[in-house]
Amino acid sequence: xxxxxxxxxxxxTRRAILDELxxxxxxxxxxxxxxxxxxxxxxxxxxxxxxxxxxxxAGLVVLRRQGRYTFIDLDTSPLQQIYQRWxxxxxxxxx
Amino acid sequence: xxxxxxxxxxxxTRRAILDELxxxxxxxxxxxxxxxxxxxxxxxxxxxxxxxxxxxxAGLVVLRRQGRYTFIDLDTSPLQQIYQRWxxxxxxxxx
DNA sequence: TTGACATGCAAGTATCTGCTTGCCTATTGT
DNA sequence: ACAATAGGCAAGCAGATACTTGCATGTCAA
Numbered sequence: 001x002x003x004x005x006x007x008x009x010x011x012x013t014r015r016a017i018l019d020e021l022x023x024x025x026x027x028x029x030x031x032x033x034x035x036x037x038x039x040x041x042x043x044x045x046x047x048x049x050x051x052x053x054x055x056x057x058a059g060l061v062v063l064r065r066q067g068r069y070t071f072i073d074l075d076t077s078p079l080q081q082i083y084q085r086w087x088x089x090x091x092x093x094x095x
Numbered sequence: 096x097x098x099x100x101x102x103x104x105x106x107x108t109r110r111a112i113l114d115e116l117x118x119x120x121x122x123x124x125x126x127x128x129x130x131x132x133x134x135x136x137x138x139x140x141x142x143x144x145x146x147x148x149x150x151x152x153a154g155l156v157v158l159r160r161q162g163r164y165t166f167i168d169l170d171t172s173p174l175q176q177i178y179q180r181w182x183x184x185x186x187x188x189x190x
Numbered sequence: 191t192t193g194a195c196a197t198g199c200a201a202g203t204a205t206c207t208g209c210t211t212g213c214c215t216a217t218t219g220t
Numbered sequence: 221a222c223a224a225t226a227g228g229c230a231a232g233c234a235g236a237t238a239c240t241t242g243c244a245t246g247t248c249a250a
Contacts, residue, residue, distance in 0.1 A: 004105075200244100
């Protein structure tokens with residue numbers, strides 16, 4: 001069920017979607033499309049929709065249909081597995 | 096110069112390489128190949144070498160040629176940018 | 191009910207990616 | 221010097237991936 005989180009992050013548009021949702025979770029698909037367009041992304045609604053499917057597969061996003069809208073919620077918890085896999089030595093970095 | 100860190104992580108074999116290096120940094124390519132084979136990976140030397148090029152592009156690995164050996168060092172610092180981009184609420188996770 | 195709106199679904203296409211194959215270079219030991 | 225070792229380089233191929241296009245579905249307002 002948890003389709004590869006890493007592959008989900010591999011696409012710049014998908015990362016922009018996560019950024020956008022972190023800024024404002026619970027947007028509708030339409031709203032998200034507008035905002036991404038404003039930010040310079042040229043993706044069509046269908047493209048975004050497909051990206052969302054990938055993100056949802058990875059558990060990074062939760063799609064909740066309500067009436068004729070699909071609300072999109074961010075869920076960063078799948079990222080924990082990445083954060084825990086490779087430790088970044090915070091002490092040995094500088095100086 | 097910093098080729099996409101995210102794309103570098105997108106491949107399972109490359110992640111296994113990072114795991115292996117975290118376990119023991121400074122291996123030679125040959126050594127790494129043997130160890131990956133032992134762990135069930137079927138990649139050839141050339142394949143591994145190409146993966147290393149991608150990882151090096153992303154800065155996750157440093158290749159240091161010495162004599163006829165190429166030593167491979169892990170560098171996890173590029174991962175920080177990921178860890179800082181999306182915050183995982185550590186408090187709201189359990190209970 | 192009817193039309194506009196928000197979205198889903200699916201096939202086709204072009205590019206990217208990982209891998210193989212085959213050969214070349216450089217270093218070390220005898 | 222010569223052979224074995226460790227690795228590099230590059231072209232070709234097959235599968236994956238992102239995107240487009242066209243149409244279908246479902247919901248809300250008038």
